[in-house]
Amino acid sequence: MNKLILHIAESLLIARWKQTLVAAIGVTFSITMFVTLLSFMGGLNNMLDGLILNRTPHIRLFNEIKPSAQQAIQQAAAYKNAYHFIHSIKAGNNRQGIYNSGAIIKALAHDQSVLGYSPKLTAQIFFNNGTIALNGVINGIDEAAESKLFHFNEYVVEGTAEDINKIPNSIILGIELGKNMLVNIGDVIQISTSKGQLFQLKVVGFFQSGIKDLDKVQSYASIATVQKVMGKSAEYITDIQVKLKDINLAPTTAKKYAQLYRTDAEDIQTANAQFETGSSVRTLISYAVGITLLVVAGFGIYNILNMMIYEKMDSIAILKATGFSGKDVRNIFLVIALSIGFFGGILGLLGGLGLSYVIDQIPFNTASLPTIKTYPINYDPAFYLIGIIFSIITTYFSGFFPARKASKIDPVIIIRGK
Amino acid sequence: MKNIILEAQQINKYFHDPVTTQVLTEINFVIKKGEFVSITGKSGCGKSTMLYILSTMDTDYEGNLLIDGELMRNKSEGQLAMVRNEKIGFVFQFHYLLNEFSVLQNVMLPGLKLNRYSEKEVEHRAIEKLKMLGIDHLALKNANLVSGGEKQRIAIARALINDPHIIMGDEPTGNLDKKNSDMVFNIFEQLANEYNQTLMIVTHDQNFADRTHRIINMEDGKIISQ
Numbered sequence: 001m002n003k004l005i006l007h008i009a010e011s012l013l014i015a016r017w018k019q020t021l022v023a024a025i026g027v028t029f030s031i032t033m034f035v036t037l038l039s040f041m042g043g044l045n046n047m048l049d050g051l052i053l054n055r056t057p058h059i060r061l062f063n064e065i066k067p068s069a070q071q072a073i074q075q076a077a078a079y080k081n082a083y084h085f086i087h088s089i090k091a092g093n094n095r096q097g098i099y100n101s102g103a104i105i106k107a108l109a110h111d112q113s114v115l116g117y118s119p120k121l122t123a124q125i126f127f128n129n130g131t132i133a134l135n136g137v138i139n140g141i142d143e144a145a146e147s148k149l150f151h152f153n154e155y156v157v158e159g160t161a162e163d164i165n166k167i168p169n170s171i172i173l174g175i176e177l178g179k180n181m182l183v184n185i186g187d188v189i190q191i192s193t194s195k196g197q198l199f200q201l202k203v204v205g206f207f208q209s210g211i212k213d214l215d216k217v218q219s220y221a222s223i224a225t226v227q228k229v230m231g232k233s234a235e236y237i238t239d240i241q242v243k244l245k246d247i248n249l250a251p252t253t254a255k256k257y258a259q260l261y262r263t264d265a266e267d268i269q270t271a272n273a274q275f276e277t278g279s280s281v282r283t284l285i286s287y288a289v290g291i292t293l294l295v296v297a298g299f300g301i302y303n304i305l306n307m308m309i310y311e312k313m314d315s316i317a318i319l320k321a322t323g324f325s326g327k328d329v330r331n332i333f334l335v336i337a338l339s340i341g342f343f344g345g346i347l348g349l350l351g352g353l354g355l356s357y358v359i360d361q362i363p364f365n366t367a368s369l370p371t372i373k374t375y376p377i378n379y380d381p382a383f384y385l386i387g388i389i390f391s392i393i394t395t396y397f398s399g400f401f402p403a404r405k406a407s408k409i410d411p412v413i414i415i416r417g418k
Numbered sequence: 419m420k421n422i423i424l425e426a427q428q429i430n431k432y433f434h435d436p437v438t439t440q441v442l443t444e445i446n447f448v449i450k451k452g453e454f455v456s457i458t459g460k461s462g463c464g465k466s467t468m469l470y471i472l473s474t475m476d477t478d479y480e481g482n483l484l485i486d487g488e489l490m491r492n493k494s495e496g497q498l499a500m501v502r503n504e505k506i507g508f509v510f511q512f513h514y515l516l517n518e519f520s521v522l523q524n525v526m527l528p529g530l531k532l533n534r535y536s537e538k539e540v541e542h543r544a545i546e547k548l549k550m551l552g553i554d555h556l557a558l559k560n561a562n563l564v565s566g567g568e569k570q571r572i573a574i575a576r577a578l579i580n581d582p583h584i585i586m587g588d589e590p591t592g593n594l595d596k597k598n599s600d601m602v603f604n605i606f607e608q609l610a611n612e613y614n615q616t617l618m619i620v621t622h623d624q625n626f627a628d629r630t631h632r633i634i635n636m637e638d639g640k641i642i643s644q
Contacts, residue, residue, distance in 0.1 A: 004530045015518035318514035321475060322528040322576070323503020325496040412470045415510055415588070 005328060008319075009335035016308060020336075023304045024344035026297040027391050031348020032355055034290035035387045039356040041286040042378030045279045051210060055150050056268055057118070057241030058250040061257060063098055064264045065091050097121075097236045104240060104261050113244055113253060118145035120239040121223060123230050128190040128198075129181045136177065136217050138191070140226025140237075149243045152207075152220075159185050159205025164222045171201040171225070174215035175208045191229070199229050294390055298398035301340055305333060305402035309409075316406055317414035330407035337399020338392060345391030349384050421451040422487070423583050423616050424472060429481035431467060431639075441467050442639045445481070449584065449618060454610035456627040457620045459636035466588055468636070469620045473506060473586050474498045486583055503532050507577025511589040513569035515561040521572050522548070522557040529579040540579070547575040551605060567598035574605060578615075585609070587619040591626060603629065 013020050068089040073079055098104065101119065108117045121140040126133035143165050147153040153161040156172060164170050173183070183189055187203050201221065209215055221229075227236055242257075244250055247268065254267035269276070309316070316329055360377040431442035441464045449455055459465045470476040472483060474490055477498070483490040485505055490498065502508075515524045522544055529540035548554040551571045556564050564572065570590065577585050587606075591599040603626060609615035610631070619630070627633050634644040 002533075004527075004533075008527075011516075011518040314512075314514055315516050315518075318516070319527075320499065321473075321502065321508050321510075321514075323499050323531050325499035327496060328499075328531075410475075412475045415512075415514075416466060416470070 005331050006335060009332045009339070012308070012312065012315075012332070013336055013339060016311075019304050019308065020340060023301045023340045024347070026300040027294075027341055027344025027395065028347040028351055030290070030293035030297040031345050031387050031391050032351030033293050034390070035349060035352025035383050036355040036359065037286045037290055038283075038383040038386075039352070039377050039379060040359060040375070041282050042380055042383065043376030045282055046378055047372060047376040049279060052272055053268065055209070056272060057150070058244045058247055058268045059242040059254045059257060060266045060271075061098060061104070061240040061242065061261060061263045062238060062266075063096055065096065067091050096238045097232070098238065098240060098261075098263055100261075101235055101237050101240065104263075107261075108240070108242060113246070113249060115243045115245045116145060116149045117243070118142055118149055118241045119223065119237045120146075120241060121226050121230075121232075121237045122239065123226060124194050125229070126192045126194075127177065127181060127219075128192060133192065134177070134180070134217075136191075136219060138171070138226055138229065139218065139220050140223040141220055142223060149241070155209055156205050156207045159203075161205065161207075163204035164220060164225070167202060167204055169199070169201050169225060170204040170221065172205040172207055172220045173203055174218045175206040176212055176215040177217065177219065178203070178206045180216070193229060195231075197229075197231070201225070290387075291390065294394045297344075298394040300398075301337055301395055302398040302402060305337060305399055306405075308336070309333065309402055309406045312406075313409065313414050316409050317411040320409070320411040321415065326407035329409070330403045333403035333406050334396070334399050337395045337403065341392045341395025341399075342388075344395075345388045348391060349387055352384070352387065353379075422448055423451050423453075423485070424449040424618070425482075425484040426468075426472065427482040427484070429468070429471060429479055429483065431464075431471060431476075431479045440639060442471070442479070445641060447634060447641060447644055449616060451583075451616055452610065452614040453616055454606065454631040455618045455634060456630040456632070457618065457634045457636065458622060458624065458627045461622065463636045464639040465620050465636050469586060469588055469618070472618070473508065474502055503528055504580055505583045507580070507582035507585040509570070509573050509577050509585065509587040509590040511592040513566075513573045515569055515572060515576075517560070517562040519561055520557070521553075521559050521561055521564065524561050524572060525575045525579055528576060532580050534580070544575070544579060547578050548572075550578075551575055567594060567601060570594060570598065570602055571605065574602070578609075584616040584618060587617070587621075589621055590619060591621070591623060599623075599626070 067087055068091065071084060071087050071089055073084050073086050105117065105119060108114050119142055123138050125136050125138050127136045141152070143152065143161055147161055157175060159172065161172065164172055171189070173181075181189065183203050185203055185205065188200050189203060190198060190200050192198050207215070207220065209218070223237065224234070227234060230236070244253060250267035251269055254265040257263070258265040319329060320326070356377045356379065359375050362375050364372060364375045366372065425448045426445050429442055429445040430440065433439050433441055445468060457465045457469065467476070471479050474483070474485070485501060490501070493501070516527070519527070522541065525544040525547060526540050529535065529543065530537065535543065545554055545557060548557055551574060553568055553571050553575070556568060556572070561569070561572070591602050594602060606617055606619065607629070610617055621627055632644070635642050
C-alpha cells in the first residue's frame with residue numbers, strides 16, 4: 001500500500017470529518033464498554049474466586065474413614081480371582097490422624113513445587129450456651145502459615161489472629177456463633193468434646209468468612225490447644241493443607257502424594273469444579289455483550305462508508321479513468337475504515353481505562369467481603385489487546401463490502417450519466 | 419508504422435439491455451502521432467460509446483484495439499488502468515476535480531500514481547503545465563473555489579501531466595460558454611501545433627470540428643467519412 005493511497009484516504013477522511021467522528025465515536029464507545037465490562041467482570045471473577053479459592057488449599061492430605069480394604073473373603077483362596085460382593089469388615093482401626101505427619105511435613109518443606117503448607121486438625125465439639133449445647137467445629141491451626149497462605153488474619157474482624165498463639169487456651173469464634181452465644185472478647189466459654197470432657201477457653205477474636213453457615217459453627221484455636229482438648233499427642237494432626245506454586249499441577253501432584261504418603265489427597269479442581277464453570281460463564285457473557293456492541297458499531301461504519309461512496313462516485317470514476325485500478329480504490333476505502341477502527345479503538349482503550357478507574361473508586365462495602373472496599377477491577381493488559389484487535393477486525397469487515405462496491409464502480413456509467 | 423498511436427480493427431459493440439442491438443459496426447481507423455482528430459455525429463450515433471471503448475474503460479466489445487502497438491484485449495483491469503494512467507489523458511464534459519484537494523494536487527494525482535518522477539518533480543511539472551495554460555496563480559486554491567472555465571483548464575493540465583500519447587475528450591466544451599469554449603479550443607490547437615500532441619475529441623459542435631485537422635463523421639454506429 002503506497003503513500004499516495006494513504007494520502008487520498010486521509011484527505012477524504014478529513015474532508016468528511018464530522019461523519020468520520022461519528023463513526024469513530026461508535027467504535028470508541030463500544031471499545032470503552034468492552035474493556036470496562038471485561039475489566040469489571042474480571043475483577044468480580046477474581047473476587048469471587050478469592051472467596052473460595054484463596055481459602056482452599058490446592059491439595060489437602062487427610063485420612064478418610066472408610067471400610068477396611070482387606071475384606072475377609074479375599075483371604076479365601078477359592079475366590080481369589082472372583083468379584084467380591086461381600087464387604088463385611090467395617091471401618092474399625094482407622095484413625096483420622098495422619099500417620100507419620102512429622103516426616104511428611106519435613107518432606108513438603110523440601111519439595112520445590114510447594115509454595116507452602118499448613119497443618120491443621122479438626123474436631124467436632126459442643127459449645128455450652130447455658131443449658132443448650134450448640135454443635136460446632138474447632139480447627140487447630142498454625143496461625144502464621146494459615147494467614148500467609150490462606151489470608152486467615154484478613155477474616156478476623158475483631159481481635160487479632162495472633163492472639164491464639166500468645167494467649168493459652170484461647171479461641172476465635174465465628175461472628176454469628178459469637179452473636180448467638182452473647183459473648184464478647186475476653187469472655188470465657190465452655191466447650192465439651194464428643195467424649196464428654198469439658199474445657200474452658202477464652203475468646204480472643206471473631207472471624208467472618210462471608211458464608212453465614214460457616215460463621216455459625218466454625219471456631220479456631222492453636223494446634224496445641226486443640227490437641228489438648230482432644231487428648232492427643234503433639235504429632236496428631238488430621239489435615240495437611242498444601243499450596244503449590246502452580247495450581248494447574250494440583251491434580252497430578254495430589255495423586256503422587258496419595259501414593260507417596262499413603263493418605264487421601266484431594267486437589268482443588270476436583271473439590272471446586274463448579275466454581276470454574278461460574279467464572280467461565282461470566283467471562284463468556286461479557287465477551288458476548290462486548291462483541292455485540294462492536295458489531296453495532298460495525299454497521300455504523302458500514303453505513304457511513306456506503307454513504308461516502310455514493311457521495312464520492314465522481315471522484316471514484318475520475319480516479320479510475322486516470323489510472324487508479326479497482327484494487328487501489330478498494331484500498332483507499334479500506335484504509336478509511338481501518339483508520340476509523342484504529343483511532344476509534346485507541347480512544348476506546350483510553351476510555352475503558354478511565355471508566356474502569358472510576359468504577360474502581362466507587363465504594364463497595366459488603367458484610368460478607370470484609371477485605372473489599374471498592375468495586376473490583378482487573379487491569380489485565382490482555383483485555384486491551386483483545387479490544388484493539390476486535391475493533392480493527394470489525395472495522396475491516398464493515399469496510400470490506402463498501403470498499404469492494406467502490407472498486408467495482410464502472411467509470412463509464414458515471415461519466416456518461418452526466 | 420512507428421508513429422501510429424491508436425488503431426481500431428473491426429470493432430463491433432452490442433447493447434444487451436433490454437434487447438440486443440448493435441451500436442457500433444465494423445469500426446476501422448488509425449490515428450497517427452500529432453493528429454488533431456474530431457469525432458462528430460448526431461446524438462446516439464455511438465460516438466461516445468466508441469470513445470469509451472478506445473479509452474479502454476469499456477471492455478465489452480468485439481474486434482481489436484491497439485494503443486501504441488499493444489493489443490488491449492486480454493489485459494487485466496489493473497493493467498488497463500496502468501495503460502490509461504501512462505498513455506491516455508482525459509478531458510470530459512464535466513471537470514471531475516476532487517474537491518478535497520487543491521488545484522495543484524488534482525493535477526499531480528495521475529503523476530503520483532504513475533510514480534515515474536519523484537513527488538518534487540511531479541509538482542514542478544504540474545506547475546509548468548498550469549503555467550502553460552495560464553492558471554498557475556490558482557495552484558494552491560481549493561478545487562471547488564475556481565470558475566467553470568478554469569476548472570476545465572485544470573482538467574486539461576491533469577490530462578497532460580504524464581505526457582500522454584493521446585488526449586481523449588468527450589464534449590470538453592459542452593458545458594462552456596463561447597469565450598471559454600474558444601479558449602479551450604485554442605489550447606487544444608496550441609497543443610497539437612506546438613507540442614505535436616495527439617488529440618481525439620468527440621463533439622457535436624460543427625464549428626469546433628471544422629477547425630480540427632481531421633473529422634471522423636459517424637452515423638448509426640458506422641463511420642461514414644474520415
